[in-house]
Amino acid sequence: MCALTSSVLAWRVHMKLESQVHPHCTAEQAHLFSSVDGGSAELEVLSFLSALVSLFKPTIVLETGTGKGYTSLAIADALKTNGRGHLHTVEFDPSTVAVAKQNLEQVAPELKAWITHHTGDTREFISSWSGPPFDFALFDSDLQIRHIEFEMLLCASEISEDPEIPSHGNLARGAVCCFHDTSRFRGETMHDFNPEMIAALDRHSQGQQWLECPYSRGFRVLRLP
Numbered sequence: 001m002c003a004l005t006s007s008v009l010a011w012r013v014h015m016k017l018e019s020q021v022h023p024h025c026t027a028e029q030a031h032l033f034s035s036v037d038g039g040s041a042e043l044e045v046l047s048f049l050s051a052l053v054s055l056f057k058p059t060i061v062l063e064t065g066t067g068k069g070y071t072s073l074a075i076a077d078a079l080k081t082n083g084r085g086h087l088h089t090v091e092f093d094p095s096t097v098a099v100a101k102q103n104l105e106q107v108a109p110e111l112k113a114w115i116t117h118h119t120g121d122t123r124e125f126i127s128s129w130s131g132p133p134f135d136f137a138l139f140d141s142d143l144q145i146r147h148i149e150f151e152m153l154l155c156a157s158e159i160s161e162d163p164e165i166p167s168h169g170n171l172a173r174g175a176v177c178c179f180h181d182t183s184r185f186r187g188e189t190m191h192d193f194n195p196e197m198i199a200a201l202d203r204h205s206q207g208q209q210w211l212e213c214p215y216s217r218g219f220r221v222l223r224l225p
């Protein structure tokens with residue numbers, strides 16, 4: 001059994017209804033979701049992330065926006081179960097990184113070898129990245145810049161269909177790119193809705209493999225060719 005199953009059950013003790021910790025409109029059906037707090041991803045998102053990592057077996061994973069580290073735990077747990085891969089997670093607030101490391105220590109210290117925490121701005125991290133292209137990414141930092149992070153990784157505004165091109169900038173061919181907080185209804189209840197991010201994701205998704213969950217805070221997956 002995947003170790004996360006027991007970890008998630010432990011977190012569930014502290015879980016609240018998503019509709020109690022984050023403002024939502026009726027169409028988002030938040031009463032059907034659970035989360036620890038309004039800043040950390042929903043339990044359903046943690047489960048889905050873990051399943052995606054289990055399915056696609058990535059080797060090098062990027063997360064923008066570590067927060068308290070729950071999504072990192074979900075990803076790293078699946079990497080460990082896969083027996084390969086490593087997560088690089090980036091957060092610019094040192095005190096938040098400290099909380100994430102504390103949670104890692106308390107919930108699943110065995111996952112420490114599968115995660116590297118980077119303290120700094122995601123755009124600086126992406127600009128200076130010289131490792132291999134990422135084959136899995138979760139964009140979960142500031143809503144104003146998530147699509148910009150994605151485009152910086154691509155290093156081009158278009159995704160190439162040319163099989164001769166080995167990667168799309170710092171994203172591998174076939175990379176699975178996940179975006180959290182993509183609800184198109186967000187502007188009805190939140191001040192930070194960013195229609196530019198939605199428009200950019202719609203543009204990049206054209207002709208590609210993609211999937212959108214419209215419920216709760218919203219989640220999108222785009223798989224590069």
Ligand SMILES: C[S@@+](CC[C@H](N)C(=O)[O-])C[C@H]1O[C@@H](n2cnc3c(N)ncnc32)[C@H](O)[C@@H]1O
Binds near residue numbers: 067069140142145
């Ligand atoms: C939504 S929270 C992340 C939640 C986390 N992924 C989870 O669900 O467990 C977003 C985090 O991104 C961080 N952040 C925002 N802009 C950033 C930037 N430009 N560079 C690095 N971190 C950033 C914030 O400090 C915050 O902790």
